[in-house]
Structures are given as C-alpha cells and as structure tokens.
Amino acid sequence: MxxxxxxxxxxxxxxxxxxxxxxxKGELEHVNAFTLLVAVALSAQATDVGVNKATRRLFQIADTPEKMLALGEEGLIEHIKTIGLYRNKAKNVIKLCAKLIEEYGGQVPSSRAALQALPGVGRKTANVVLNMWFHYPxxxxxxxxxxxxxxxxxxxxxxxxxxxxxxxxxxxxxxxxxxxxxxxxxxxxxxxxxxxxxxxxxxxxxxxxxxxxx
Missing domain, CATH: 1.10.1670.10 (Helix-hairpin-Helix base-excision DNA repair enzymes (C-terminal))
Structure with a gap:
C-alpha cells in the first residue's frame, strides 16, 4: 500500500x-433508475459485458418493478442464467421489486440507507445508483x-x-x-x-x- x-x-x-x-460513463446499460439498480445488483462477481448481454432483451420487456415482478423468478432466470449466481440474484431482484412497489410506489429511493435495505443491494450498488442516476458524488x-x-x-x-x-x-x-x-x-x-x-x-x-x- x-x-x-x-x-x-x-x-x-x-x-x-x-x-x-x-x-x-459507467458501462452497464440501463434505461431508467430501476434498470440501473437491477443491472448493478446483477453485476456482483460478473463482468459488465456479461450483464449487458443478458439484460438487453430483459429490459425491453421488464423495465419497471411491476413488469419484472410479473415476469416471476423463473421467467427472470431464463434471461440471466448466463450470469454467475443467477438463481440467488433472481430471487433477490424479485424481492427487491416487491419492496419497491410496497414501500416506494415503484420508485427507486434516493438515500443510501433506503437502497441498502433492498434485497441484494449492498453499499457499492447503492453508491453506483446514487452517483450515476441521482448525481450524488x-x-x-x-x-x-x-x-x-x-x-x-x-x-x-x-x-x-x-x-x-x-x-x-x-x-x-x-x-x-x-x-x-x-x-x-x-x-x-x-x-x-x-x-x-x-x-x-x-x-x-x-x-x-x-x-x-x-
């Protein structure tokens, strides 16, 4: 050091x-705050290139928590099974969607504590979303x-x-x-x-x- x-x-x-x-610019592809949040959560122990390849089609059909929740865990797995730890990540993303709808009206919150309280979201993921979407340093x-x-x-x-x-x-x-x-x-x-x-x-x-x- x-x-x-x-x-x-x-x-x-x-x-x-x-x-x-x-x-x-960050290299993870996204169309809104929700898809950015999901992309970053999926990128843990995976490459941005690999995540982008899996999510391009996914985000065309599920770009909101409601649409992702309707897709279901097995439906999500079909899109992200090329990504490492895909089963656990799919489970967390579906839980994340339910919590966003229930507690935040389907919107991505703009505080680190609220983001970290979401399933599968750690400090690094929260900071990426705060920086890239909310322009907080x-x-x-x-x-x-x-x-x-x-x-x-x-x-x-x-x-x-x-x-x-x-x-x-x-x-x-x-x-x-x-x-x-x-x-x-x-x-x-x-x-x-x-x-x-x-x-x-x-x-x-x-x-x-x-x-x-x-």
Missing part, C-alpha cells in the same frame, strides 16, 4: 483524467478502485470503506462526481492487476508504484 499522495499531486492526476475523458469502491487507490497512493486503505473515505477526503471536490468512474476505467484498462500498462499510463510520472512495467 503506497503512502497517501499530496493534494497537489492528486489534483494533477485528476486534471489529467478530466482532460483525457471529461465525462466518463458517492464513491462505489470495487476491486479496480481498491487496487488503484492503494497502488498509486490516491486513496490508500485496508478495506473498501477506508478507500471510499480516502477518495472523499483527498480528491478535490470538483472531481468527486466522476472520481470513481475515472478510477474504475483506469484500473480496468490501464492499471490492471497482473500486468499494468505503465507505458501507456497518463499518470506514470506521478505514480509511486515500485513494480512498474516497461
């Missing part, structure tokens, strides 16, 4: 991220962000909550909205786990990682 970078260095890093991609820490945060010293921490807090505490406020997308994309395509592409990295000269590749 690298030491926490200085404020000026972090500002320069995110200035470069912004210049390279001013409006980074919540930081959803996945394996990519955890790795990049610790490897670079942008947001070091021994667990995901510590990294989340380090992002909130140390990244300038004007970069908070898109911070987790920049870090996810950087970790997914450049600062990869086994063989980081340091030669193609736009923050190579600012990064203290000791085992840089040529």
């Amino acid at each position: 690298a030491a926490q970078l200085r404020y000026a260095t972090i500002r320069e890093i995110f200035t470069r991220f912004h210049a390279s991609e001013p409006e980074p 919540a930081q959803a820490v996945d394996t990519h962000i955890f790795r990049v945060g610790n490897r670079t010293g942008i947001a070091p921490g021994r667990d995901v909550i510590a990294v989340e807090r380090a992002i909130e505490d140390n990244i300038p406020v004007e970069f908070q909205q898109h911070a987790h997308h920049w870090l996810i994309l950087h970790g997914r395509y450049v600062c990869k786990a086994r063989k980081p592409a340091c030669g193609a990295c736009i923050i190579n000269d600012l990064c203290p990682f000791e085992d840089k590749t040529a």
Whole structure:
C-alpha cells in the first residue's frame, strides 16, 4: 500500500483524467433508475459485458418493478442464467421489486440507507445508483478502485470503506462526481492487476508504484 499522495499531486492526476475523458460513463446499460439498480445488483462477481448481454432483451420487456415482478423468478432466470449466481440474484431482484412497489410506489429511493435495505443491494450498488442516476458524488469502491487507490497512493486503505473515505477526503471536490468512474476505467484498462500498462499510463510520472512495467 503506497503512502497517501499530496493534494497537489492528486489534483494533477485528476486534471489529467478530466482532460483525457471529461465525462466518463459507467458501462452497464440501463434505461431508467430501476434498470440501473437491477443491472448493478446483477453485476456482483460478473463482468459488465456479461450483464449487458443478458439484460438487453430483459429490459425491453421488464423495465419497471411491476413488469419484472410479473415476469416471476423463473421467467427472470431464463434471461440471466448466463450470469454467475443467477438463481440467488433472481430471487433477490424479485424481492427487491416487491419492496419497491410496497414501500416506494415503484420508485427507486434516493438515500443510501433506503437502497441498502433492498434485497441484494449492498453499499457499492447503492453508491453506483446514487452517483450515476441521482448525481450524488458517492464513491462505489470495487476491486479496480481498491487496487488503484492503494497502488498509486490516491486513496490508500485496508478495506473498501477506508478507500471510499480516502477518495472523499483527498480528491478535490470538483472531481468527486466522476472520481470513481475515472478510477474504475483506469484500473480496468490501464492499471490492471497482473500486468499494468505503465507505458501507456497518463499518470506514470506521478505514480509511486515500485513494480512498474516497461
């Protein structure tokens, strides 16, 4: 775990991220808050590519809690059986739909506590929805962000909550909205786990990682 970078260095890093991609987007396909919530819940221990492939047809016929509930658990399974842990995820999505209808009139709530109270929704999923749909600067820490945060010293921490807090505490406020997308994309395509592409990295000269590749 690298030491926490200085404020000026972090500002320069995110200035470069912004210049390279001013409006980074999440890669999960969705058409509204509900389908985003379902897509993120399905993406646990799965790839965005795999989730998108499964949900394109699903969201054409079930883009509301009512339609998804009518589809039923077995009907949902037929659409998502290529995704890991699909049976448990289908069960949670159907329960989630029932709770959204019963307690929130079929609308996705905009508080972290309310989102986390939904079946199958953890803090990371809640933060993604808060950030991407409600435009709240919540930081959803996945394996990519955890790795990049610790490897670079942008947001070091021994667990995901510590990294989340380090992002909130140390990244300038004007970069908070898109911070987790920049870090996810950087970790997914450049600062990869086994063989980081340091030669193609736009923050190579600012990064203290000791085992840089040529």
